[in-house]
Amino acid sequence: MSSPDGTAPPDRPAGEENAAEELVVGEPAGPTPHFEGLAEKHAETTAHPAAKETGPKLELGPVGHLGDRLFAGLARGSGGLVVAIVAFVGIFLLALAIPALAKDESSFLFSRIWEPGGDTPRFGIAALFYTTVISSIIAMLIAVPIAVGVALFITYYAPKRLAAPVAHAVDLLAAVPSIIYGLWGILFFAPILRPVIDGIAAALGWIPVFEKPAGADVGVVFTASVVLAIMILPVVTAISREIFQQTPITHREGALALGATRWEMIRMAVLPYGRSGVVSASMLGLGRALGETVAVLIILSVPNGNDPWNPSIFAGGETFASKIANNAAEFDSPEKTGAYIAAGLVLFVVTFLVNSAARIIVARSAPGAKRPRRNRRAGATQTEGASA
Amino acid sequence: MAKRIEVSGLNVYYGDFKAVEDVSMTIEPRSVTAFIGPSGCGKSTYLRTLNRMHEVIPGARVEGKVVLDDQDLYAPGIDPVAVRRVVGMVFQRPNPFPTMSIFDNVASGLKLNGVKDKKKLTEVVEQSLKGANLWNEVKDRLDKPGAGLSGGQQQRLCIARAIAVEPEVILMDEPCSALDPISTLAIEDLIEKLKDKFTVVIVTHNMQQAARVSDQTAFFNLAATGKPGRLIEMGPTKQIFSNPGEKATEDYITGRFG
Numbered sequence: 001m002s003s004p005d006g007t008a009p010p011d012r013p014a015g016e017e018n019a020a021e022e023l024v025v026g027e028p029a030g031p032t033p034h035f036e037g038l039a040e041k042h043a044e045t046t047a048h049p050a051a052k053e054t055g056p057k058l059e060l061g062p063v064g065h066l067g068d069r070l071f072a073g074l075a076r077g078s079g080g081l082v083v084a085i086v087a088f089v090g091i092f093l094l095a096l097a098i099p100a101l102a103k104d105e106s107s108f109l110f111s112r113i114w115e116p117g118g119d120t121p122r123f124g125i126a127a128l129f130y131t132t133v134i135s136s137i138i139a140m141l142i143a144v145p146i147a148v149g150v151a152l153f154i155t156y157y158a159p160k161r162l163a164a165p166v167a168h169a170v171d172l173l174a175a176v177p178s179i180i181y182g183l184w185g186i187l188f189f190a191p192i193l194r195p196v197i198d199g200i201a202a203a204l205g206w207i208p209v210f211e212k213p214a215g216a217d218v219g220v221v222f223t224a225s226v227v228l229a230i231m232i233l234p235v236v237t238a239i240s241r242e243i244f245q246q247t248p249i250t251h252r253e254g255a256l257a258l259g260a261t262r263w264e265m266i267r268m269a270v271l272p273y274g275r276s277g278v279v280s281a282s283m284l285g286l287g288r289a290l291g292e293t294v295a296v297l298i299i300l301s302v303p304n305g306n307d308p309w310n311p312s313i314f315a316g317g318e319t320f321a322s323k324i325a326n327n328a329a330e331f332d333s334p335e336k337t338g339a340y341i342a343a344g345l346v347l348f349v350v351t352f353l354v355n356s357a358a359r360i361i362v363a364r365s366a367p368g369a370k371r372p373r374r375n376r377r378a379g380a381t382q383t384e385g386a387s388a
Numbered sequence: 389m390a391k392r393i394e395v396s397g398l399n400v401y402y403g404d405f406k407a408v409e410d411v412s413m414t415i416e417p418r419s420v421t422a423f424i425g426p427s428g429c430g431k432s433t434y435l436r437t438l439n440r441m442h443e444v445i446p447g448a449r450v451e452g453k454v455v456l457d458d459q460d461l462y463a464p465g466i467d468p469v470a471v472r473r474v475v476g477m478v479f480q481r482p483n484p485f486p487t488m489s490i491f492d493n494v495a496s497g498l499k500l501n502g503v504k505d506k507k508k509l510t511e512v513v514e515q516s517l518k519g520a521n522l523w524n525e526v527k528d529r530l531d532k533p534g535a536g537l538s539g540g541q542q543q544r545l546c547i548a549r550a551i552a553v554e555p556e557v558i559l560m561d562e563p564c565s566a567l568d569p570i571s572t573l574a575i576e577d578l579i580e581k582l583k584d585k586f587t588v589v590i591v592t593h594n595m596q597q598a599a600r601v602s603d604q605t606a607f608f609n610l611a612a613t614g615k616p617g618r619l620i621e622m623g624p625t626k627q628i629f630s631n632p633g634e635k636a637t638e639d640y641i642t643g644r645f646g
Contacts, residue, residue, distance in 0.1 A: 259473030272487035
C-alpha cells in the first residue's frame, strides 16, 4: 500500500506524514485491495485539514506575468482597431454621401438616370443595382454547381495523385489578378461565348432578360457573369471541399455499410452534412462578385447615354463598382463625388446584407440554433473519437 | 436467410504492414459469434473484411478467401456494394443519418434498393423497428430526427436500419462500448433475438458480454506490438470461458493478460 508520501508536497512537516500513516493503520484495513484503496483515500482526506492548519499559507493571489498583460493588451487593441476601421469607413461614406443625396432631384433608389453634378443633379441607382445583382447572381448560379462538383471530385472521387494537383489548380485561379481576367475575358473569352449567347437568345429571346439587342457587342453582362463565375470558383470550391472533407467518417461508413454506392453515400451523408457550408460559400462568392471591379470594368461596354435602358443580360451595362471606377477621374465637385460615394454606400450595404444572410443561414443549420443537435452530435463524435 | 461464412488463410495489410495473419474460421448461421482480444489485435479490422468495409480505409487490402454461400467475396467481379447489401454492419458509435427522420433512417437502405412503394416502406420500417425492440419507444415520433434519440435508442435505430434490408449476416463492431449498462442490456437482448433470423458476428471488449450473448467465441491476440494479430483459438463460448485450450486465452479471460 502506498501512503500519501508520493503525493505529499515536499515542504510538508514530517510529523504530519506520521499522522497520516497512523490514520491509515488505524482504519480497519480490508482484506481486498479495493478496500485498502478506500482506506487510503479516507486517510488522505482526513490528513488534509491538518495540513491546512499547520502548513504555510498558500499563495492564491493573481498570477499575472508581463507577457500575459502585453499579449492581452495587443489582442484587445487589434480587436478594437478592426471595429474602429469599419466604423470609420461607414462614417466616411455617410458623411460624403448625405450632402449629395440631399441635393438629388430624382429618386435615388428608383431612378435609372445618372447625371450628378450641374445645377440640378439627378441620379439614381436602379440600373446599377440591377446590373450588379443580376451579373453576380448569374455568376453564382454558374459557379456553385461546378464548385460543388470539383470539391466532390477532389474529396471523394479523384485518386490521391490527382486530387492535390486539381486542388492546387483551382486555388491558382484565385491568384490570377483581376485585370488579367478582364483582358482575357474581353479579348479571348467573349468571342468564344458569342455562339452560346446567340443560342440562348434564339431559344429564350421572347423573355426580355434574354433578348439580344441589335448590334454585335461582345462586352455584355452575361460575359462578365461567366468571367465572374470563374473568379469566384476558387473560394466556393475551397470552402465546399473543406466542409465535405469534414463529413464524419461514421456517417459515411453508415451509408456504405448499407450498400450505398459512392454517389449514394455522397447523397446520404456528405451533401446533407455540407449543405450549410455550401450555402455560405455561395454567399461569400456572391459577395465577391458584387464588389468585383476591374474585370467587370474592362469587359462591360458602357451603354450609350441616349439609348433606352435595356434589362437584357445580353446587353452592356454598368455595375456599382465599374461605374465608380470608370468615373473616378471626374470627381471634380463635392456633389459629384458624393453621388458616387452614395452608390458605393449602397454596394457596401448590399454586400453587408449578403454576408449577414450567409451567416444567418449558417447559424440556423450549424451549432447553436434551429437544428442544434445534428452538429453538436457530429462535433461530439469528433472530439470523443480524438480522445479515444 | 442466414448463411455460413467460411474464411480461409486470410491476411489483412495496411500498406506494407500486416495487421492480421492467416485467419481461418467457420462462422455458423443463425448463431452469435464473438471476437475477443486485446486492443490492436486486429479483430475489428478482420470483422470489416467480412463485408469489405476495410476498403474504406486507404491502403487496406486482403489476401485469402471469405466464402459466403459458395461465393468468394473477394473473387473478381464481386462488387463490394453488393456484398454490403448482404452483410450489414453496426458500428461502435451509433451513426444514424443526422438530417433524416427516424422513419427515413430505417427506410434509407430500402430506398437504396429502389423500393419506392410507400406502403411497403411503412410496413418494413415497422417490422424492422419492432425487430430492433424500438417500435414502442418511437412509434409516435417517426418523423422526428433520429439524432434526437438517446445513445442506446440510436444504436437500436442503426440495428433496425441494418436489418431493414434483410441481410444474411450482421456484423457488430463493439456495438455497446459507447452505451450505458441499461442500453447495453437492451442491445444484448436484441442480439439474442436477432440470431433467430441472422448470422451475427460481434466484436467486444467486454468478456461478460461475449459470455452472455455468443454461441461461439474466437480469441485474437498478437505476439508483440508491431506484429500481426492472429486467431489463437475458437470454440463454443462455454468451452472457451471454462476450459480454454490455450494458455494465452486463459490469461486473457481471467484478466492476467500482459
